[in-house]
Amino acid sequence: MAISLRTLDDGAWISVDDAREVGVSDVWTLSRGPFCDCEPAYVLVEGFTDAGVDGAVVVAGAVGRCLDCGRQGSVDRLAVGRIVDGEFAPYDPGGVRSPCGPTR
Template sequence: MTTRLRVLDDGAWISVDDDRKVRVSELWRLDASDLCDCALTDLVVENFQAVGVDGSTVEARVYGQCIACGEDGTTGWIPVGRVHGGSFAEIDRDAVRRPTDCSDG
């Protein structure tokens, strides 16, 4: 089954199968992110730049800022959710996320 993934509305959303599933304005904690040197990046999700998939994991590149150190920029690929049996489940917003290496978008 094919899952349609898109970034929409100037980066405000990740749409999964034409349904707005992941939104900006959340705080995500990232372990070992390439955005800054903080042990745990506390990222304000300002804008989605790209969305892709690695196996069943949906990933995104995010423009944002670490509120711990102030560094801003675009992250590498960060998991945002998983697709199981054709339905999408967003990762717990309070979970610590570990960026993945790559995605084929």
């Protein structure tokens, strides 16, 4: 069964099968490089621009701000969770991940 993914409320939420699953204002921990030069970068997500599935991983475009250096920017592919047996399993925002691909 296909999973329905979209953003809601002007990017405040990622909806998975019509349930609001991932919201803004979480701080995601990103590895150095794609967003800024902090290691790691603690990025407060302020909005989602899109959502999609890459294999079993749910990836989102996100805009946010680094809490350390203040840089504002966006990432194209923030892995926010994955699909397990047709159900959405969110990742812990506190785990360090690369916005370019899923952490396995």
